[in-house]
Amino acid sequence: MPSYRIWRVYLLGGLIAVGIFALLPDEVWADVMYAAIGMSSVVAVLVTAARFRHAIGLAWALMGLGQLAAVFGDVMWLYYEHIAGVDPFPSPADVLYLLEYPFVTASLLMLARHRRSTADREARLDSTIMVVGLALPYWVLLIQPNIGGHDSLFSQLIALGYPIADVILLAGLVRLLTTSGTQMPAYRLLTAALILLLAGDVIFIMIEGSVIVGDLPFLLSYVVWGAAALHPSARDLLRPTPDALATFTTRRLLTLTAVVLLAPGTLAVQLAFGFELSAWAVTVVSAVLFVLVVARMATLLRRLQDQARRLDRVARTDMLTGLPNRRTLDAQLARDYERAAREDVPLTLAMLDLDHFKRFNDTYGHQGGDQLLAGAARAWSLLLSSADMLARYGGEEFVLLMPGRDLAAAEHLLQALRLVTPHEQTFSAGLALWDGRETPLRLLRRADTALYAAKTAGRDRVVCADPAPDSSARSATRA
Structure with a gap:
């Protein structure tokens, strides 16, 4: 059978x-x-x-x-x-x-x-x-x-x-x-x-x-x-x-509540029907339950805090590459703006784009493309200082924020990144130096324009963005 x-x-x-x-x-x-x-x-x-x-x-x-x-x-x-x-x-x-x-x-x-x-x-x-x-x-x-x-x-x-x-x-x-x-x-x-x-x-x-x-x-x-x-x-x-x-389900919460209420409930029944009171037993059990419930609340609070931290990391991190995402980039860029203005140090931003990424995807499949993105992120990150931040901007585009570096130092770093790009792939980059007044969005646009120029010129190169339109006028006024 x-x-x-x-x-x-x-x-x-x-x-x-x-x-x-x-x-x-x-x-x-x-x-x-x-x-x-x-x-x-x-x-x-x-x-x-x-x-x-x-x-x-x-x-x-x-x-x-x-x-x-x-x-x-x-x-x-x-x-x-x-x-x-x-x-x-x-x-x-x-x-x-x-x-x-x-x-x-x-x-x-x-x-x-x-x-x-x-x-x-x-x-x-x-x-x-x-x-x-x-x-x-x-x-x-x-x-x-x-x-x-x-x-x-x-x-x-x-x-x-x-x-x-x-x-x-x-x-x-x-x-x-x-x-x-x-x-x-x-x-x-x-x-x-x-x-x-x-x-x-x-x-x-x-x-x-x-x-x-x-x-x-x-x-x-x-x-x-x-x-x-x-x-x-x-x-x-x-x-x-x-x-x-x-998980701490509603059913478990109700069960624990009912069990905890057994102690006062026992005493209430004994008082209501005139039974002999089990005062010491109820007192001891109530005290032990109180300590256990406080400990349970502490563990639940720690788990909620840990989940909040993990959710915050997920919200701020690109899941494929492990790099900061666009949201984190915007926040860091705002902080670096304040620091550059306060300490009068240069702030350079580069926008990178892997060359012929669609062709690579078509050849090796989407998994191969994902491996290229993740591998490039790991290889580039090894060459960065603690002050630099590499973020995934979207698709095959990345943004490299380099506070404290001028154009020459930033360009030198980008050339080093080109040498370690995996799978013998190349990238194009647009480089822009903050003029001290323009908005983050304007700085990103100038770097993006320079990136487009690098791709138009044949890819596999770094192009420096033109100065902001009003930068030269301000410089002449100061002179």
């Missing part, structure tokens, strides 16, 4: 078996069926573990060993109740039941470790907030009422062992939920099985072991767990989570 159908057959057969269990009048046969359903899940999980290697096989094997301990507990429970005729609680059967939790928790932590993303610190904080908040109801409803009143230390340890084990298992599940982003079917089925197991424990403790109502969640957990192991996506549980999925 194809693997994509086996899990459906198992799930359907398991649900039918659970229905038969609920209808059986004889407690002996009902308990036998209970153990048989549990063993079927163990077989499904261990068979899956045997099919896979390395970490994924070990994760499923740990789950299978945990379930096997629980099934042995079921068998021992059946023996005590129906053969030995003694009360099975507390007994060694409970020890076997409790062994399930560390095995399964270790498996969940292994899955979480392999599926973590770059936002793992945030995920750990989120999971800690959830576990601390959810531990309060466990303390108030299940742990604190079971302290004392038992006839032996063993009975006391077993009574406290179940809710404490639930909190530990809950911590593993929440850790997995906060790190996983890819919701494959096996992952969803496994999550449902663990929730059913936790719900079964809570119901069993609260109603003190009703035969049918308390057993059904455990049986359904076995069945869903086995279906998760048999699903074809079971091998993908260790697939790393894409970083893009590690």
Whole structure:
């Protein structure tokens, strides 16, 4: 039978078996069926573990060993109740039941470790907030009422062992939920099985072991767990989570808000209905949650600041060449204007254009053209000083801003750039010196006009722009 159908057959057969269990009048046969359903899940999980290697096989094997301990507990429970005729609680059967939790928790932590993303610190904080908040109801409803009143230390340890084990298992599940982003079917089925197991424990403790109502969640957990192991996506549980999925979603915000409100909500319910107040427990949990929420806000703020810096770099940088873009050029040109005027130093600007770029693109393709642009940007940048700035102006055109260089020094630098242009390509350049009065746009136009003259004259050359139209008149007036 194809693997994509086996899990459906198992799930359907398991649900039918659970229905038969609920209808059986004889407690002996009902308990036998209970153990048989549990063993079927163990077989499904261990068979899956045997099919896979390395970490994924070990994760499923740990789950299978945990379930096997629980099934042995079921068998021992059946023996005590129906053969030995003694009360099975507390007994060694409970020890076997409790062994399930560390095995399964270790498996969940292994899955979480392999599926973590770059936002793992945030995920750990989120999971800690959830576990601390959810531990309060466990303390108030299940742990604190079971302290004392038992006839032996063993009975006391077993009574406290179940809710404490639930909190530990809950911590593993929440850790997995906060790190996983890819919701494959096996992952969803496994999550449902663990929730059913936790719900079964809570119901069993609260109603003190009703035969049918308390057993059904455990049986359904076995069945869903086995279906998760048999699903074809079971091998993908260790697939790393894409970083893009590690965002702070509205659903996560609402979940964290609800969990944080559990502390004051618990106190409000106790006050409203006259229950005994758990003042110290609520105080401690509230203080811990406050510190964790502040830490979470700090990490979120740092991530937002980092994203803002990255967006600013993207807005100011040409993605292909890594050079400053037109926006950055305009801002730098304005700053260099102020400095040149204040310090009375020259400011020269050159506009460069790779010769016959379209022909190169047609010959080597667009990827080859991109490589030429990026390679030229890298090669030219190596020859520039810290004061110079090379920016991509658009297409195959670049602008080189050279504060502190006069025309002769700027022309000498351009000649050096021509020697390192990759792929034996050449460029034409127009060079313009700021006259101390013209606008940046006017300076760029003069350099562009000189570039056009260089291309008209045959390319592969540098042409100096004519002085600004009113520069000579100003010079004569000063004379």
